[in-house]
Amino acid sequence: MSLLQIRNLCTTFYTPGGLVRAVDGVSLDLVMGKTTGLIGETGCGKSVLGHSILRLLPANARIEGSIRFKGEELLCLPETKLRRLRGREMAFIPQSPATSLNPVLTIGRQLVETIRLHKRVSRQKAREAAAALLELLDLPAPEKRLAEYPHQLSGGMRQRVLAAMGVVGNPSLLIADEPTKGLDAIVRRQMAAVLRRLTAKTGAALLLITHDLRVVAGLCDDVAVMYAGEIIESGPARVVLTDPRHPYTRGLLGSLPAHGLKPIPGVSPSLIDLPAGCRFFHRCPDASPACGEVWPSLVKQPDRQVRCLLFAQGRESGKGVYGRDLQAAVV
Amino acid sequence: MHTETGNKAVVGGLIVVLLLAGVAVSAPLLAPGDPGRQNLVLNLIKPCWEYPFGTDELGRCIFSRVVYGTRVSLTIGVVVTAISGLIGVFTGLIAGYFGGLLDEILMRTVDVLLAFPGLVLALVLAGLLGPGLPNVILALALVGWMGYARVVRGAVMAVKVKEFVAGVRALGAGDWYILVRHILPNVLAPVIVMATLGIGHVILNAAALSFLGLGVQPPTPEWGAMLNGGRSYLRTAPHLTVFPGLAIMVTVLGFNFLGDGLRDVLDPRSQAKIPD
Numbered sequence: 001m002s003l004l005q006i007r008n009l010c011t012t013f014y015t016p017g018g019l020v021r022a023v024d025g026v027s028l029d030l031v032m033g034k035t036t037g038l039i040g041e042t043g044c045g046k047s048v049l050g051h052s053i054l055r056l057l058p059a060n061a062r063i064e065g066s067i068r069f070k071g072e073e074l075l076c077l078p079e080t081k082l083r084r085l086r087g088r089e090m091a092f093i094p095q096s097p098a099t100s101l102n103p104v105l106t107i108g109r110q111l112v113e114t115i116r117l118h119k120r121v122s123r124q125k126a127r128e129a130a131a132a133l134l135e136l137l138d139l140p141a142p143e144k145r146l147a148e149y150p151h152q153l154s155g156g157m158r159q160r161v162l163a164a165m166g167v168v169g170n171p172s173l174l175i176a177d178e179p180t181k182g183l184d185a186i187v188r189r190q191m192a193a194v195l196r197r198l199t200a201k202t203g204a205a206l207l208l209i210t211h212d213l214r215v216v217a218g219l220c221d222d223v224a225v226m227y228a229g230e231i232i233e234s235g236p237a238r239v240v241l242t243d244p245r246h247p248y249t250r251g252l253l254g255s256l257p258a259h260g261l262k263p264i265p266g267v268s269p270s271l272i273d274l275p276a277g278c279r280f281f282h283r284c285p286d287a288s289p290a291c292g293e294v295w296p297s298l299v300k301q302p303d304r305q306v307r308c309l310l311f312a313q314g315r316e317s318g319k320g321v322y323g324r325d326l327q328a329a330v331v
Numbered sequence: 332m333h334t335e336t337g338n339k340a341v342v343g344g345l346i347v348v349l350l351l352a353g354v355a356v357s358a359p360l361l362a363p364g365d366p367g368r369q370n371l372v373l374n375l376i377k378p379c380w381e382y383p384f385g386t387d388e389l390g391r392c393i394f395s396r397v398v399y400g401t402r403v404s405l406t407i408g409v410v411v412t413a414i415s416g417l418i419g420v421f422t423g424l425i426a427g428y429f430g431g432l433l434d435e436i437l438m439r440t441v442d443v444l445l446a447f448p449g450l451v452l453a454l455v456l457a458g459l460l461g462p463g464l465p466n467v468i469l470a471l472a473l474v475g476w477m478g479y480a481r482v483v484r485g486a487v488m489a490v491k492v493k494e495f496v497a498g499v500r501a502l503g504a505g506d507w508y509i510l511v512r513h514i515l516p517n518v519l520a521p522v523i524v525m526a527t528l529g530i531g532h533v534i535l536n537a538a539a540l541s542f543l544g545l546g547v548q549p550p551t552p553e554w555g556a557m558l559n560g561g562r563s564y565l566r567t568a569p570h571l572t573v574f575p576g577l578a579i580m581v582t583v584l585g586f587n588f589l590g591d592g593l594r595d596v597l598d599p600r601s602q603a604k605i606p607d
Contacts (some may be wrong), residue, residue: 057498086503099494
């Protein structure tokens with residue numbers, strides 16, 4: 001049974017420049033104990049999707065559609081009830097560890113306060129729990145760290161502190177927004193290990209928002225690829241990453257250093273002024289004239305969903321085009 | 332270099348302020364006599380061994396009065412600053428954090444109050460409330476909170492968009508929790524500086540009110556009131572005004588040095604220069 005059901009989610013920002021359709025008709029299911037990766041380039045709406053689930057958006061944003069968490073519709077929930085869910089049922093690990101901790105409070109104070117936000121325990125008990133949690137996350141000398149301020153910790157340590165703050169309430173859904181952003185390769189691998197251990201220990205569903213394909217390959221059961229506010233391909237991570245169908249997914253994998261660092265030409269369309277047809281039309285190597293006019297819907301295939309006319313009904317012959325210059329990519 | 336001068340000023344100011352606090356606390360031990368006891372035979376005596384600062388027109392020991400006056404001035408300075416600081420910080424916090432109409436109303440009120448010169452407004456209030464220590468404190472507190480409100484509001488607006496605020500909100504924190512536990516500690520540094528400078532300012536204003544007869548009333552030994560009392564003897568017995576005047580000057584200078592120094596120390600720009 002799915003823990004979180006997102007149906008036809010649209011998040012729109014009202015800006016002086018016009019309406020920004022950051023998330024446009026996204027449907028996604030998150031299952032208990034499974035890790036789902038949400039990948040896409042900067043500005044494709046993946047972070048906004050993560051924030052929409054917790055309704056952590058600025059006042060000029062409007063969320064439409066349906067987000068059901070354990071059968072409860074989140075978009076209709078009053079703010080006070082939603083606040084009770086945040087941290088306890090659904091937690092968020094923010095991006096950029098450099099700025100996501102309060103610079104003037106010690107690590108211990110921030111962790112202890114967060115624990116006491118969820119559980120009625122004494123300061124002393126909470127401090128012990130905090131130290132135990134940091135130890136679990138492989139942070140050396142946790143007692144010493146608790147007395148330190150964020151600027152005294154390295155980026156990787158801070159990210160682990162943030163992860164610890166995220167899981168103190170024992171949430172069943174964990175949303176990690178680019179947890180590996182700005183970390184070097186070694187720390188990134190450590191962070192991936194930390195996330196894996198956390199989900200294994202708590203049995204929580206994890207939504208991993210990232211543009212790091214290697215992290216997705218190492219951590220995720222399922223993957224959804226976003227482009228210009230839409231999900232353009234989704235399915236089991238192994239299937240999608242080794243045998244990508246959508247030209248954009250193939251382009252993404254082709255741009256990895258291991259596959260020749262081939263960039264995708266052009267830039268993604270403005271979310272204010274979206275093209276009529278396929279949003280990837282102008283950059284797509286396999287585009288046909290019809291792609292510029294017909295908006296593709298998600299095509300269900302046995303092992304995945306793809307939003308591309310190449311795979312639309314009656315055009316299964318797309319096989320001739322697919323795989324033209326890209327071999328099955330192994331990540 | 333910047334921080335070095337800052338540190339020196341802090342130490343100098345701190346010594347003066349601590350000495351004054353010591354004088355205020357141990358006034359009964361330091362003062363040779365009762366500050367209120369009159370001795371009309373020994374009036375207007377010049378400074379001598381028995382009366383270090385001389386005596387006033389009623390034969391009261393000026394040294395004792397200056398020493399006891401420290402209590403009054405420091406009390407007014409600290410209490411007024413605490414009250415106006417609390418009002419100002421609270422106003423600034425909610426105006427900056429919640430924004431919108433509330434912010435508009437509060438900040439326009441601040442603008443209107445700031446349009447009057449502070450001492451004039453305090454004069455009017457003190458005149459309306461009548462003289463006396465509690466009324467002086469109230470009048471000065473009511474005209475002194477706007478600066479805190481403005482500074483805090485600006486700092487809150489800068490802090491509330493930081494990512495850690497969104498982070499704790501995502502962990503289930505409510506508005507007041509965020510405001511008190513996370514934003515307040517971040518905006519406290521400028522408030523500490525302002526409050527330290529503010530104490531000196533308040534003491535000066537309180538002395539001015541007393542000098543004008545609207546503040547603390549005789550026979551309470553208050554420096555401003557003592558200046559007023561000695562005014563008529565300025566030519567014949569200048570020690571009546573010189574010593575309370577010096578006391579005011581030293582006190583205000585002490586708090587100003589401390590505040591200026593603290594600003595240099597707490598300024599993140601100068602902190603960046605300190606190697607780890």
